Amino acid sequence: MALKNQEKHNLLKTSFLVHTFVKHKKLCTDDWFQHTENNWLTEDSKQSYKFSRISKFYTIENILDVNRFLQNHSNLIDVILEAYPQIRKYFPTEKLRLKLYVDPESSQWEYLIISICVSPESVDEALNKQNEFDENWWINASLGVAVNLSIDLEFE
Known part of the structure; x- marks a missing residue:
């Protein structure tokens, strides 16, 4: 019986991921819409695993x-994962958010912010602490990704 409950839990978890991260393309035919699913998370289980780890470490907005x-920008995934333990050395208990910033003046200019x-x-x-973090890790880690990822303080 415990195995069945575990299987249900895994199925629900998988369903959640599929329904949460599915990108629907709508094909219009008269008044009906036909949905086709394209889900990068289920297509590449390694990416799916990494994204689920990111969601455990960060509160993801949007x-x-x-x-x-x-x-x-899949090259950012490993950097985001590696950033977590590095940030925790300096900020052990602070809440961490991950969000996409879109420039209000140019919607084509967007990047992630931790x-x-x-x-x-x-x-x-x-x-x-941020200066120490930058000097000891982020300056070197940001090479090649800084245009698409920023790590900033947010005062709340």
């Missing part, structure tokens, strides 16, 4: 947009 962006959410009362301490 998840479908982030998903789309990572489809086109936000480290810190208290406004600790601005100086947070800035010092």
